[in-house]
Structures are given as structure tokens and as C-alpha cells.
Amino acid sequence: MPDGGGSLPVRRSSLRQQIADALRDEVLTGRLEAGRHFTVKEIAETYGVSATPVREALVDLTAQGLLEVEQHRGFQVRQLTADDFQSIVEARVFVVEAAFRMMDEQGMGDVPADALASVRRRAEAAARAAHAGVLDVLIGCDLRFWRELTAIGGNPHICEFLDRLRVQTWIYTVPHLRAVPDLAGVCWAGHVDLVDAVAARDTGAARQLTLDYHAHTRALVEKLDPAHP
Template sequence: MAEGGTSPVRRSSLRQQIADALRDEVLTGRLQGGRHFTVKEIADTYGVSATPVREALVDLAAQGLLEVEQHRGFQVRRLTAEDFRSLTDAQVFVAEAAFRHLSEHGMGELAAADLASVRRRAVDAARAAQAGVLDVLIGCDLRFWRELVAMGGNPHISEFLDRMRAQTWIYAVPHLRALPDLAGVCWSDHVALVGAVEARDTETARRLTKEYHRHIRALMDKLAPARS
């Protein structure tokens, strides 16, 4: 796919398509932590020119999913157990602040109109967690939290939490895939959480968020006790 003559809109779309595809590869563990690659390698894989690939990789590095290696290319970020603990602590802090904001100020007009979409995301995420379909769960869970927090009308909070949750999944996925059966293993109270937020029940929303925090921390301590 040649880049010459491509309009800015089309090139931007290609850059986003490549970033989305690689993000999915990283989040689902198909590109594992520590994996090295070059711009040329990815460009050859997708059959595109180097420019949109380089831009997509820089975008993913800015999201904390990749690391730039001087004169070598890129590497999938390898997160430690300490990184994971710090990220989950930060997620609870940010989510609680978002829920307080929702309770005090209400939902933005667009977020309120999209409440049905958030409920659907919650149902899909809960079903995937209960069934143990990890690839589906990751996408549904990320979209659920992103849309839920966005109802407060502050896209920066939503984006910040999304980045932290994506990095948490990068750490957790390899350990989860080691289990023979994931049915019922992952947290699945998405529906209850969206109900609490809709009712502006901040205490219940905080409790459910802390339950998620305890659940994922205990699960990772069990699955990776000596892999720090």
C-alpha cells in the first residue's frame, strides 16, 4: 500500500488502524513483553510504508505499551509486579475521584444519552468474564471502563484510566493464559457497578472498585508469586 498521494485523512486512518491492530496484539499477549521489532518488520507484515507504522508505534509508546530502543526499534513493555501494584493502586484512586465527580456534578449530556451503551458493555464484559473468554473480556472491559468514566464529561480522566488499565492487562494476560480454564476467574461485577454509578451511589461504586482491586491483586499474587 503506497503512501504517495495519500490524503491526510486516509493516512491518519491508516496510522490508527495499525495502532489499533498492534494494541490488540499487545493486550492479548500475542506480542509479549520484551518482544523486539523494527518499523520495517511491522511495515512488511502489514504491507504498508514505514511512515504510518512509525507514527503508530510512537503513539503506542506514548500510551505506555511500547518502549523506544535507541537505534534498534521498539520493544513491548515488560511490566514488573511492582509496576502492576502501582497501576492498580492508581486505578482505584482515579476511579473513585471520577465517581465522586459523577455523584456531585451528574453526567454530561452525551454520556447520559449513551448510558444504554455502557450497560451493554457491562453485560458483555460480565458474560465474557464468567465464560472465561479472555480476548473478548479484554476489549469489553476496556471499553466499559472508558465509557463509564467518560460519562462524567472529562475525557482526560477517561483516557488516563484507560491507559493504566491497558497496562494492567499487559501484565496479567500471560499469567491468566497459563490457567487451563478461565471461566469465573476474572472480576465480573460490571453490571452492578454501572447501576451504582447511574444511581449516584458513590459508596457502592467505591466498594465495587475496591473489590475489583482486591480480586485482581489476590489473583496475580496467586498466579505469579515468584515472578516479580
Template sequence: MRDGGGPQVRRSSLRQQIADALRDEILTGRLQSGRRFTVKEIAETYGVSATPVREALVDLAAQGLLEVEQHRGFQVRQFTAADFRSLTEARTFVVDAAFRWMTEYGTADPSPEAIASVRRRAEAAARAAQTGVLDVLIGCDLRFWRELAVMGGNPHLSEFLDRVRAQAWIYAVPHLRSLADLAGVCWSDHIALADALADRDTATALHLTHEYGEHTLALVERLATARS
């Protein structure tokens, strides 16, 4: 959480807004892994009652971003290098299977509007990766992959992949921030992947997905080793 008071939260849909705000704090590393806090602390930070805060924290715990500490509050979940490798491998495996399933069973073609939206997400993510603006990249990358998964027509798959990707970012962010300049460091072939899926070019989509996983895993593990 930022020092000097928390961000302002509108009175409507407080539960979701608080969850979204805290999720952003966690994913960008401003609320660091291992950080402990109570419902009261968060409620005071946002200037709201305890009930929507408690509900928001329970939601984030269900997403695997927080851990509940009995009688002590909540803690930002801590992931290990082994966790990160497992998350990356699981993500690649599931996406690989999803692309193959789409090809074999011929899910309905996405609408032109859906394709255009995914490509806009791809352009934003690629631009953020190339310029090295990490906070922007995290949000753009998550939205890109979320919409890409939705194109497959399975909302449960999209939800699972979004959860796994968010958890992977929690581990990766502190290591990425150890670099003074992130321009061009992170994977940035989002546009090529979006175009491959729009063209139903499964072979290229699979190649790019594996490349994404391999690039990210090698980069983060190298940075983690350098920091240890």
C-alpha cells in the first residue's frame, strides 16, 4: 500500500473496488510478498467499514493471492522459485491443450469485434514491454491473456489461467524491479500471437506460447540467481 493514506474508493461496489485496488498493489509489488495486515488496517487505509474489506480479502485469498492467518489477519502469499517454475509449466501446458482443442473441435469463430479488442490489448502489452513500464505491462499482459482465453469460449479456463498468471507475476515482479532499465527485456510478441489465433494458425500460436514461457522462466530465474 502507498504511504500517506490509501487511494480513494467510491462507495458503490466497495467489495469489488477494494479487491481490485489491493490486487493491483499486490501484483505490482507495492504490497510485497510476506506483508501482514489486518482488516482494520485496510479499512482505515481506504476509509471504509470492515465488512467490505473482509469480503474483499476473502476473495483475494480464494484467488491464491493472500493467505489467511488465524486470529492474526492476512498475509500476501509468498511464492518460491519452484512455485514459479510449476506455475509457468502449468500455464504453458493448459494453453497448449486449449489451442489444440480449438483446432480439433472447431470452436465458433470469434467475432471481428473480439479479434479487434484482443489485438488492441496485444498492441498495448507489446508497447509496455518494449518501453519497460512494468506497472503498465502487468495490467496489459493480464488483460491480453484474459481476453485471448475468452475467445476460446470457456470462461472457467480463462479464470484458471488468469489466477495462475497473477500468481506468477507476484513472484516475478521483485526480480524484474532489480533491473534499472526493463525496456525490451520482457517478452513482447503479443501482436504476433493475436494474429496467429485470428488466422487459426495453431502451429505458430503454440510456438509463440512456448517461447513466452521459456523466455519468462529463463529471465526470472537468471535475475533470481543474480540477487541470491
């Protein structure tokens, strides 16, 4: 359960999203572990808010595949299996491949310089965190990097779907990564190279780097999880 310590310092109109973001971070970092049961009342009391925005936030997180509804019991953090992980990565590969194929057919177009500059900053931060093995920082930077990168393609539905898949991938891998004494250089760190490929309108290189990322993720999980098929 998230640490207590008073109510959330947020406007009422933003409570739903603030609570959803806070709980999402707890799940992503593993502080709210898979299989954990809780009720709307528990979360409301923890954050010092009313039940309505909490319930709405939990419904949002359930729709994103992070939580599951338990009949008459409340909610549970979703427990992803090795098969779930394989399916998620396969879906991620399929959608990203389709996105880059569309770019090949339609052309990359003119990518705004400010958008590329922002993505590059995210890429550099993610790469630094990966090289240093700072997991909590890496998770946040990596997710923001991929959100901004896919947003360049101009399709918000693809961007949102891939973000959900990446979140679920992190949820599965984080517990295994936590068991590694030194994570320096363990996680994928090709973010800057991928930005360079996009900036150069080289969709072939961008697709290959993305495939390398997926392959690295699979290989890492297979190494860390003895039960992985």
C-alpha cells in the first residue's frame, strides 16, 4: 500500500488523474506488488480524499490492464504470467512494425525540431539511467521517451495503445530486475540511436533498433526468470 502521510495536495478537478498517476507509479516501481488486494476505502483513507475520485481512478487503471476487479472485495494488482508477457511483447512488436511500415509507405514527413529536441532529452536521460542502473528513474524516462517518440507519428490511438503495452511490460519485469544486485548496463540503452534514426528519416534503422529493443527485453526476462518458457 502507498505510504501514508496526509492528503494529496491537488485540486479537486484533477484528483482522479492524480490518484491514478500515483497508484500507477506504485505498481510500476513494484511498491504496490502484484496480487495485492485493496479497497476503495483503503486508498481514499491513505490519500485523505473522498471515495468517488478513487473509484474513478481505479476503474481507469483497470481499463489499462494494471488492476483487476474482485467481486465484492475491491481491486487487485494484476498478476502477469510469463505467457502474458510473451503475448504483450508480441503485440508490441506487431504494432511498432506496422507503425514503421506506414512511415516507410507515407514518408517520415517533417518532424518538428522542438519535438525532436524534447524526445532527444528524454532519450539521453533514459540512456544515462540505463547505463547507471537507476531503475526508478529509467522507468519514468523510458515511458516518457516512447510516448513522445510515438506521438511524432501523429496517431494518438497507436501512442496510447503502445504506452499501455510498455507499462505492462515494465510491471512484469520490475520484480525480476529488483533482484539484480547491480543493474548498471543491464537494461536496453539505445534510445539516442533511435532518435538519430528518426531524425535522419531512416525508418529501416529505426525499425531494426526497435526490434533489437524487443529482443533485448525478451532475452533479459528469460535470463532473470527461471520459470520463463
